[in-house]
Amino acid sequence: MDFTFTVEEEAFREEVRTWLRANVPTEKRPKEGQAMRAFDTAWQRRQHESGWGGIAWPVEYGGQGLSLVQQLIWHEEYVRAEAPPPGCMFVALSHAGPTVMLRGNAEQRALHIPRIIRGEAVWCQGFSEPGAGSDLASVRARGVVDGDDLVVTGQKVWTSYADVADYQELLVRTDPDSQRHAGLSWVICDMRAPGITVRPIRTMAGITTFAEVFYDEVRIPLGQVVGGLGEGWSVAMSTLSFERGTAMIPHQVELQRTVEQLIALAGEVTGPDGRRPAAADDEVRSRLARLRAEVAAMRAMTYASISRAQREDAPGPEGAMISLYFGELFQRVHDAAMDILGGESIERQGRAEAWTFRYLDGFKHTIAGGTSEIRRNIIGERVLGLPRGRA
Amino acid sequence: MIDLLPDDDQKALIDNFESVLAAEAPLARLRDGQGDLALLARLAELGWFGLGLPESAGGVGLGLIEEALLFREAGRFLVGPRLFAAVLGAHAAVGAGDPALAAALAGGERGACLLSGDGRHAFDRQPGDSLVRVDEEGIRLLDEAALVRAEPIDGLDPAIALERVELDERGVRRLADRTLALRTKVLVSASLVGLAEAARDRATLYAKERQQFGQPIGAFQAIKHRCADMAVGCESAWTLTALAALCLGSGRHDAAFQAAAARIVAGDAALAAVRGNVQIHGGMGFTDECEAHLLVKRCHFLLQLAGGTRLHQEALLGEPEPVHGR
Ligand SMILES: Cc1cc2nc3c(=O)[nH]c(=O)nc-3n(C[C@H](O)[C@H](O)[C@H](O)COP(=O)(O)OP(=O)(O)OC[C@H]3O[C@@H](n4cnc5c(N)ncnc54)[C@H](O)[C@@H]3O)c2cc1C
Numbered sequence: 001m002d003f004t005f006t007v008e009e010e011a012f013r014e015e016v017r018t019w020l021r022a023n024v025p026t027e028k029r030p031k032e033g034q035a036m037r038a039f040d041t042a043w044q045r046r047q048h049e050s051g052w053g054g055i056a057w058p059v060e061y062g063g064q065g066l067s068l069v070q071q072l073i074w075h076e077e078y079v080r081a082e083a084p085p086p087g088c089m090f091v092a093l094s095h096a097g098p099t100v101m102l103r104g105n106a107e108q109r110a111l112h113i114p115r116i117i118r119g120e121a122v123w124c125q126g127f128s129e130p131g132a133g134s135d136l137a138s139v140r141a142r143g144v145v146d147g148d149d150l151v152v153t154g155q156k157v158w159t160s161y162a163d164v165a166d167y168q169e170l171l172v173r174t175d176p177d178s179q180r181h182a183g184l185s186w187v188i189c190d191m192r193a194p195g196i197t198v199r200p201i202r203t204m205a206g207i208t209t210f211a212e213v214f215y216d217e218v219r220i221p222l223g224q225v226v227g228g229l230g231e232g233w234s235v236a237m238s239t240l241s242f243e244r245g246t247a248m249i250p251h252q253v254e255l256q257r258t259v260e261q262l263i264a265l266a267g268e269v270t271g272p273d274g275r276r277p278a279a280a281d282d283e284v285r286s287r288l289a290r291l292r293a294e295v296a297a298m299r300a301m302t303y304a305s306i307s308r309a310q311r312e313d314a315p316g317p318e319g320a321m322i323s324l325y326f327g328e329l330f331q332r333v334h335d336a337a338m339d340i341l342g343g344e345s346i347e348r349q350g351r352a353e354a355w356t357f358r359y360l361d362g363f364k365h366t367i368a369g370g371t372s373e374i375r376r377n378i379i380g381e382r383v384l385g386l387p388r389g390r391a
Numbered sequence: 392m393i394d395l396l397p398d399d400d401q402k403a404l405i406d407n408f409e410s411v412l413a414a415e416a417p418l419a420r421l422r423d424g425q426g427d428l429a430l431l432a433r434l435a436e437l438g439w440f441g442l443g444l445p446e447s448a449g450g451v452g453l454g455l456i457e458e459a460l461l462f463r464e465a466g467r468f469l470v471g472p473r474l475f476a477a478v479l480g481a482h483a484a485v486g487a488g489d490p491a492l493a494a495a496l497a498g499g500e501r502g503a504c505l506l507s508g509d510g511r512h513a514f515d516r517q518p519g520d521s522l523v524r525v526d527e528e529g530i531r532l533l534d535e536a537a538l539v540r541a542e543p544i545d546g547l548d549p550a551i552a553l554e555r556v557e558l559d560e561r562g563v564r565r566l567a568d569r570t571l572a573l574r575t576k577v578l579v580s581a582s583l584v585g586l587a588e589a590a591r592d593r594a595t596l597y598a599k600e601r602q603q604f605g606q607p608i609g610a611f612q613a614i615k616h617r618c619a620d621m622a623v624g625c626e627s628a629w630t631l632t633a634l635a636a637l638c639l640g641s642g643r644h645d646a647a648f649q650a651a652a653a654r655i656v657a658g659d660a661a662l663a664a665v666r667g668n669v670q671i672h673g674g675m676g677f678t679d680e681c682e683a684h685l686l687v688k689r690c691h692f693l694l695q696l697a698g699g700t701r702l703h704q705e706a707l708l709g710e711p712e713p714v715h716g717r
Contacts, residue, residue: 001394001395001396001397001398001401001456001633001637002392002393002394002637003393003394003395003634003637003638003641003643004392004393004641005393005715005716006392010716013715013716014716017716069392069393072393073715073716076715076716077716080714256712260712263708285704285705285708286701286704288708289655289703289704289705289707289708290655290659290704292652292707292708293631293651293652293653293655293656293704293707294627294656296631296634296648296649296652296653296656296713297627297628297630297631297652297653297656298627299634300395300627300630300631300633300634301626301627301630301631303393303395303630303634304395304396304626304630304633306393307393307394307395307396308396310394311396318626321622321623321626321627324619324623325623325626325627373612373616375619376612376615376616376619376620377612377615377616377619379619379622379623380609380612380615380616380618380619380622381615383619383622384591384595384618384619384622385595385599386595386598386599386607386609386610386614386615386618387599387606387607387609387610388610389606389610389611389612389615390606390610
């Protein structure tokens, strides 16, 4: 066991820090719509032009093929430099791109990979449906082979950034007689194809970052099926092995920073006694210390997951532990922020703005990408070996 | 290199700890009121007390991380607090330039017992013991002569002989530096993790075996999710404890931060796990016969061993945020 950064890694940190300091955009990132898209893609282009466009991507695809520790360093410095999140580029960079690299054919790779890394194409992920959320294998959107096309009819929902996306990784049932995981296909869907209707949905935080998507006999050339008809489930799962638990590192590093900001906030706002700063209150101190300690534990879990990924190719069910821990910790941090803000917690302006936004937006962290309940099921059944319930 | 998982040597060490303790430290032993004296004599013979001591003091010369691995297993098997006294006492003796005393403590030829950080209690004391007291500032190694009064009292943990003591510390023999206070935090954290893991494993095993409504109770999500929370608690607490051990072992600037944080997280994880373990055992869990309560009682003991959680919270708030690089 070891916890040291090598001389090369420290040098790498310096290099990254210098570049980020000079290049991180200073304008505020728009939170939604075309303005957001323009901002996110421009930032991706800027990173790509300097060679930082795909730190986790293999060199042959224009990436840097960084080691996991280098990726960690990149993300630490990224957060420290207050660089903006990848936003609507996230699916393309962390899901769709890697999936096409791993499972796509030469033509698909040549068409899509360069456009993603150059920040020219925005992707979204069309997996969830009204009837298929936690139970993703019950996908019903149907794809019927007709000549050289797949004709898709059905509905997707909660599709992040669908309103600004060029392409969608779309999971459809192409074998009508199939059940569950069999008979699904992973298809590249052009979001401008006739028959697609995108209806944006406003979130509880007041922004419009996801949408429902309707498909009315949308014709998708069969050449856009990735990994072969009926292989959709395994293609969808292959992204996970690329990710190796690193995609969430930026959020984890960011949360550490948030807790430090919360400690600073508690020194500024008036505490529960109405006289002294909140940071002088015993209960507030106890909570802040606990949050600080838990963030440290979350960071340690990140290091442990990197350690595991360095030994194993496919990530194990342990990944559910850090996702669960992060989501709930994020919410505890912002619950505390609301209490510390006290009377100001009902404001969405000024000093309270960032906190109240994140408090509301943070509800997603125990829902999106697998709810806390599903994660606990995975931990109980696959980490601890507890029996599944009777259906 | 960043590697929080044990290498092959460390795995062998863990296996060795585990197989010895599984054979020689069944929890039933805790009912005979012998304060683990026989077990600890055996562990001294095996050289375990000197694992992290330099070879010049008769130790094995391994790191704090290996010592933490030992205390994690010891926590799992509820090994008595004289283990802390022997190991910490030996380190204090080394720090004070007395390798002979260190070797005697590590070899078990000289006995040592632990005092609480506030100096009010002694644990499993034997005649002739050196007394080891650790608080936030450092460690004190006292002669028996420093004991003005010792009055046996009933303790929460039935397996630990408790005395209320009064000290005259004018006879303080040694005072070592703060890193030993941090080492203590790390080792207490490791013991708490082991205890939490024992509770997690017992709860999970019972949840697989006990049937109600025609299925194992572990199939019910209320039970399954509580076990899952124990697993997450153990994972968070152990990874942070290991990180703290590595940081302190290599003298990183954030060692005090990580050690305090580890103690807080491990304390919370252990308390939740030992209590959940009682609940998952139902009526059986409430009995004296079931071992679940032994874990609860040991947990409260460990939580006070190096100062309560609130103390470590204040220590943590006093540290700067750990940032990598310059
Ligand atoms: C901000 C955000 C962005 C998203 N982006 C995308 C996206 O880009 N693409 C995409 O495809 N999807 C996306 N999703 C959808 C997300 O993956 C689903 O919301 C999630 O999988 C849960 O499905 P559901 O909403 O249908 O809830 P349901 O599955 O209906 O769950 C409702 C409640 O029941 C519980 N529950 C369900 N099954 C079980 C069980 N077996 N045991 C115990 N409890 C259970 C859940 O935990 C939850 O509390 C996004 C969601 C959010 C919030």
